[in-house]
Amino acid sequence: MELAPERAARKPEALASGVPQRLGDRVFSGVAKGAGIGILVVLAGVAIFLLIEAWPAITAPAERIPGGEGLVDYIAPLAFGTVLAAVLAAIIAVPFAVAIALFVSHYAPRRIAAGLGYVIDLLAAVPSVVYGLWGVSVLAPASRDINAWLADHVGFLPFFEGPASVTGRTMLVAGLVLAVMILPIITAIAREVFAQTPRAHEEAALALGATRWEMVRMAVLPFGRSAVISGSMLGLGRALGETMAVTIILSVSGIVTFNLISSSNPSTIAANIALDFPESSGIAINALIASGLVLFAITLAVNMAARAVINRREKKEGR
């Protein structure tokens, strides 16, 4: 009680000047501000570098671009392949990630949960080149029969039109491998947030006579939804930029197709740069950098879309 008047008297002053009172606060806010500005500077630097280096390709006549059809025709299939592989990976990975995260946070006995969480985290420590080798030497051969079956039975869907690849180095396998690669990050984020579901909301559901699964649907999933979205976007971003695994696995032919199981696939921007850069010179290098600029723009757009989705949800929920 004695302290109250003094505190009341001091508070408005601190608020009015807007300046933190303590040294620690000042240092921290300075460091935070510096880091924030630093990141912006780096980002702008990268964008400017890409633009300058891409400029000769953007202004060059169409026939000088590799392929001879101009820059847009050069990059469009690559951009398509990039997005297709990443979206495929996200579609495969997100349900698994959510299921694993739920299992770890709400179903598994504590010891199993800890072990499983650790194993999933380890997936993130595997180098991507190893994933590529695994994909091409294990998954691809194993997928041949499945591809043939898909072509025979659900071939009416454009995704499984066939003819089924005999090597198995298909977009489907690339997507699967990418899915395994982005699984840890999505799982980690979802698990973290699911475990933070307020006890009060879980108990509210259970006291209404909800089963555990109903409780998860009423309390846990709504609470974790925006985290799952942002985690998925992060995973998507990683899949968009992933290079080695796709370079090793995919047999490419530069076409635009939704067919996931044939031997002619669109390449991705990152894999294409990795494959072609060593043998390119002159304007071809500028064209590759221009494709890098497009990848940069796509990734940025994905992240901004994720932000927008989360912000809208939060506003709608009045949080």
Next chain:
Amino acid sequence: MSQPSADVRDANATDAPLQAPLGDAATSAPAEAPANVAKSIEARDLDIYYGGFHAVAGVSMTIRPNKVTALIGSSGCGKSTFLRSLNRMHELVKGAYVDGKVELDGRDIYAAGTDPVAVRRQIGMVFQQPNPFPTMSIYDNVAAGLRLNRRKIKKPELDEVVERALRGAHLWTEVKDRLDKPGSGLSGGQQQRLCIARATAVEPDVLLMDEPCSALDPIATVAIESLIAELKERFTIVIVTHNMQQAARASDYTAFFNIERSGDPGRLVEIDETQTIFSTPASPATEAYISGRFG
């Protein structure tokens, strides 16, 4: 205590009288009893544990149907623990278990093969902190339990039940124009009434309330108390409270819990009609507690 505020009386006046509930309680009522006979609870030699810690010992009490039973006692004596053992919420804590019997109209809810989920559908609960589902609209909050109990409920019927539950909780007039807005946008007192509407919408037999007013201001408290007096027409109510006036005002029976030394389990000292407990309690410990002389 202050008089009921104007808005409380308004809410009472504008809300339609309660209609008969849908539940099966109505059909099993004896001839001369009121239309809605709720169920009684009988605890027999109940011991409640948190792992190795013996929290509540040897409680036997009868909770009468269509009455309000208040649980009072000093902090840490096991009121919440006992309350949560009545609808099997206690066992959600890791390592927590119960020894003894709790009978809902003669049927042991702890009998082997009894599904705790089914028990909780019959015995609803309102918590100390209002806890509406933040991502759900007001409407969906009230409908949440119904959607669990009867998956294929039709929209017009659901509308009707939601309206009746909200009217029953004296909240209808305040929210009828914004049923699609999030429940977390209401005031604390409104949120607590929303939680009561949510718990009563499924027509449970018993309503357990753990200090439902402790996060509310006096006006919202009076609103909830007058609501409780109405709700006992349809439900058996057990309420934990630290507020002696509230126990005296709102309850028919009062149970006093006490803990002799710290580390000992809490015990039921006595249970009797509220009037008797507050005028001529059997135990000196009860007398000391209600008159504010602790220890």
